[in-house]
Amino acid sequence: MSGALQTIGLSKRFGGLTATDDVSFTLGHGARHALIGPNGAGKTTFINLLTGVLSANEGTILLEGEDVTRMPQQQRARRGLGRTFQINQLFGAMTPVESVGLAVSERMGGGGQFWRRLGKRTDIVDEIVELLRQFRLIEVMDEPTARLPYGKQRLLEIAVALASQPRVLLLDEPAAGVPEAERGELLDTLAALPRDVSILLIEHDMDLVFSFADRISVLVNGALFAEGTPEVMRNDPRVQDVYLGSDNHV
């Protein structure tokens, strides 16, 4: 049983530094899995390996059982691997309608159509509106993304990823930097993400981790340190040690 996403002996070195150290990890189907660890534990490197921004020195990555280790980013994305970014990566000059619409039309294979006018396919428009409603972006849907409040941009970051209908979604610190007033909205939409999408959440915010995840893995110095249910992890003295000892608890 390979799960939705699996790594076997994954390693990445930068010069003498081992950023990812022999990680064998499985994300189950429909999972709500959190990956935690102190700063510099290699969480973002791990995500970049999974998505293909970086290429691994050793090891294998399986997406729904298919070896994607050597595939470029866009092919993994086309096979159902979606992600959000720790720092917003949005199209500043485009509106939310255009950004989500682009993702939907790319998914439907219409992204290369150069002779069709935008806004002609009503099925796409209906889906865009549905997604924007789900992520509470209706009021700001036709404003340039760069001018949206930060919390709305964070929501759009997830909406764009979800518009590609990924089978596996990697959320890289979705709540980072969101002001307290806009947080509730974000947490609600996270909780309402479709159950058939397998989600790996990378997060510093322990409240969010424990409210969201049904399984937790701990990464320390690039290696998997512990894994288990939230209850087990909460009471594991080693995990508390790593977290409290490293002085990085947020």
Added chain:
Amino acid sequence: MIPILIDGIAYGMLLFVLASGLAVTLGLMNFINLAHGAFAMAGGYVTSVLMNSHGVPFLVTLPVAFVVPALVGAVLERTLYAPLYERSHLDHVLFSIGLTFMAVSATTWAMGSQQQLISLPGWLEGRFALFGIAIGRYRAFLIVVCAALVVALQLVLTRTRFGSRLRAAVDDRRVARGLGIRVETIFAATFAVGSGLGGLGGALGVPMLGLDPTFPLKYMVYFLIVVTIGGTAGLAGPFLAALIIGVADVAGKYYLPELGSFLITLLMIVLLVLRPQGLIARAR
């Protein structure tokens, strides 16, 4: 075979001196300065005018051919170039092409469009035999002078305080500023030295490359090839690239004259496609 090699090495070393300033502007300021050849041309004209109109000896004109473009470079850097560092590469290209066109036109207006000829002192003319191989005296002179310049440059970069500050500024402008290094002054000084070296190269190149107002456009591609192929991580890459190009160009023109500059350009495209960061890329 060997005379061609020596010719190529002399040409390559000259190219390096001409292009080293460009390598520095690119590496340090990340500025694509297509007008670098205009500074080289200025040096060439300084030497030509001093020799032909004022009877100044060739060797005496060389320092002047360095100083004049260096001063012009310093002034232009502070007034025109510096405000554009943060702009897009497209802006760099537009601005420096514009400057080149102005230089070409202004030189035609002031000096006429004909080739500038200088007569070298007797001891630099003709050939001498070394181990039975006839070597052009001026070629040998070029190799010696350029090699000395290369060594001097390398020493300045690696052994002096200025060099270490320059390298710090190249690595990380912000950190260098934080360390109290006056980055702006370093930029201006480096730009000036680079322009001066270009000017010196232009002067040294008059007998070999010729000199007329289209010089900056004619040789722009060669300077850029040296820098793009060599990479901007240090001087070793451009030096190596300049030698390769010098030898390849001379050999190509000797053995396959009908191909002209075809081979060099093709070589450049292939190398750039394989290694867009140049032969010796900056460590990241």
Added chain:
Amino acid sequence: MTDQSIFLSASKPRHDSDAATRRALDDLRRVGRLRPAELLFWGAALASFLVLPGSHLLLSQTAILGLFALSLDLIIGYAGIVSLGHGAFFGLGAYTAGIVSVRLTEEPLSGLVLGGLVAALAGALTGPLLTMRATDLSRLMVTLGIATLLHEGANQLTWLTGGADGLSGVTVAPILGLFEFDLIGTTGYGYCLIVSFVLFLAARRVVTSPYGLSLRAIRDNALRARAMGIPVAARLVGIYAFSAFIAGVAGALLTQVTMFTSLDVLGFERSADVLLVLVLGGVGYLYGGLIGAVLFTVLQDRLATLSPQYWQFWIGLILVVIVLIGRDRLAAVPVRLRAGLSGRKAAAGEGEA
């Protein structure tokens, strides 16, 4: 963003009941919407044909230059690729049309289409060299290098191209067998205008399609575009080849209208001139190249009479001044002017567009 309230009534959404759907549709159609100024522009182009019969030769050159600059806008403004060698495609088109006329057929449309196709093929073949791991500088050098290779090639293949003497003996039969090319250039200008208009419409259609949207996204944030599954390299090569096609057609037009072509169609100066033309008119909205060509022609006319041999100096000065003032600041001038004329304050976003 343009003032949307004017256009709300213009589009007919299917779900009138659903305000959100209507807004979304409206937003998606915004970039493709025809603006009154566009009609004005093409109206003026048509008027120039009717009221300036004495200038048809000059106007043909302007239209060709404008079409060429439009093609450059597609790769600089829409694909974000800086090129110093776009003249390569113009020259390929020019020589192809010339050679077709000398060796194959004098029928003009075949030469025109073949010129475009040969250039497009060259674009499709060389495009991947620019999209792999390229930096701005390596792209500049590769484009410049390819143009140099072609220039050198055309210079050497004397039997085919006429070498340094240029390709003479180009004759062009009447267009569609009906319109014969005349000495004052009326047929030529009409031909150039129609071809330019058709290709402009095609380019407009492409940049306002879903494909065009993906190009905007790639230019804005290539990292996200990849994460979205967009095949970035393939999309860029596509627009590069399309741009090469238009440049090739522009070159073919020049050969057919002047019945001659020579090495300078492949020269560096031509690639530099077209950059100036585009920058004069503004990058990234398709009309920049066309407007720039008009400005360029007027400037050339004025400055060349002032001091014909130092024309290049003025080109250089204009480039330097434009960059020093700042292209974005210059682009904001018409917006402020329009706002001033209509007595309204410019919308906040207009200056950034």
